Amino acid sequence: MYALCPQLMNYQGDPIITAPCNRGGHTSQRMRPWQNSCIVLAGIALTMAIMRRLVQLSRGSHAAGRALPVTPYKCPVPAVIHQRIDHVKPGRLIIVGDCHGTPELFRLLDKLQYNIATDNLVLAGDLVNKGPVSRDILDAVPKLGCWAVRGNHDDAVLSAWLQFRAGQQMNPKFEWVRNMTDEEAAVLLGLPFTVSIPQYGIVVVHAGFVPGLPIAHQDMWVMYKVRNVVREGEGQELTHGSATKTSSGVKRLDVIPRYRPIEKAKDGGGEAWGALWRGPPHVFFGHDAIRRLQLHPHATGLDTGCVYGGQLTAAVMPPLAELRKQSSAFVAKMRLGEPVSREDLRVELVAVDAAEVYSPPGAVPT
Template identity: 30%
Template sequence: MATYAIGDLQGCHQHFLELLDHIGFNATRDRLWLVGDIVNRGPNSLALLRMLRKLGDAVVMVLGNHDLHLLAIAAGTAQQKAGDTLQPILEAPDSETLLYWLRQQRLFYCEDEYALVHAGLLPAWSVEQAAELAQEVEAVLHGEQFQIFSRSMYGNTPNYWQNTLQGEDRWRVVINAMTRMRVCSPDGIMNFSYKGTLAAIPPGLLPWFELSPRASKDTTIVFGHWSALGLHLTPNLIALDTGCVWQGCLTAVRLEDRKIFQVPCAPHS
């Protein structure tokens, strides 16, 4: 049995199949940890959703910002953007089933020495607190409140954590950190505009994982979302968005020994 953590798929179904073949994945024996952004921008999000749903317990996944964007569109509270490739899901005969399955997925997952999240964790959050906060928001996503909350799910404020936050402000901060964050000020204020490389981060900002003190530092965080960061491995970080949808590559890391597997993602003819 092996556990493979895999970077942002974004509708790249064929490259996903190639990666599974490369690692010799066996659904009866192995598990996949997916960092979110399963859908959008790539050519076949519909096939990916169908496949992952059928894989059942062999897949552990967390939601990314593109996945939440799809759910908000389906709820009628958001509009598609230029470059979106979500219409085939919305028009599919099994759309309702697939969207319901997607909405039941987690924002955060922790097992043993690893934690899985799409974007990151704010420095004040321990892994235990992050799990509790994620469960609060997951209850909203899974329930009847989602239709109402989806209208205000995104927004750049509040942009920092306070334990006294309540309701939609509290939920929005959790979603922003776990699905959108890349860099923060030294005191933990999130900046949502910067998407570039580590080397070019403007003065006064730091990658979320370099903020100190960081309460989650003793757990290895597995995440994606930041394609300009690319593959970034340290003793307590595994960053896996290597830009498959941007003709980079699709990356898997076997958690048991941290062996890296990759397939190139040039467009298929």
């Protein structure tokens, strides 16, 4: 196991939209006695942090005379919605699809020879639920020196835990949540909706985005639920990045298609949002197990249905220094602010087969 002294999440202050994050070096040696103590102390700190965060949100909303800000599943909005990683470690960048509480995460990291001290690891959401080791994964996340985004199952589980702690009735499918600790709940509470790594020109989100809409304007529901979009007329682009000059020299915003997001094709048809995403950035996402691996020009879907007996898949990119030497196209496009492709990023797809079917494959993914 990849046991380390966890880095504490920052829950201080009021909710913000973006924040830089820089994780320092780690050691991959086996756990020592002092590390056990460190983990216990970190757990206590996380427990205090989650309670402090709830109190801060409550006081802030009462003082402002407005409703408590919540996610679509009625959980407190995370302190950081869009997390920005400005300084990466010197090793590879590894992005893993939906784990859903399956032990294949640890098998995949073993196969990749993941190095906590140098590699950068991002989990694409739905860390928990349906699989047998959800709590093990929550316990491992702070020890892996990784980042993760919030999936719809992560938020639903946190909501169920809060209901249970409040003495309310919860859905029987979340029965396992009764045994979750405060520390495990704190991991879920701290998950942002996106993790962006500007130096690679990429962003990780669980489900996706509405094409043409800046990430800062994306709805929380969309970011962990959308699969398809339906075109509904045209509108002006909200970012000035694509503004063009008229003959008079005055800048105008481009007119682009306007889309309505939907979760499932049966709810209104449409087409995969990723096929319409034109970047930048290049988006890595999960959530869409029915389509399995998706290789759109500027979006890569990594949910290959591990919990349904499929595979757990990772997108692996070279260390940033090597990538800049190996890919002149990457360097040129980053300099010009153009979207990068998997080929530019030198992406290698690595997968492990599921050891078993953890959830019936006939079940509709949610």
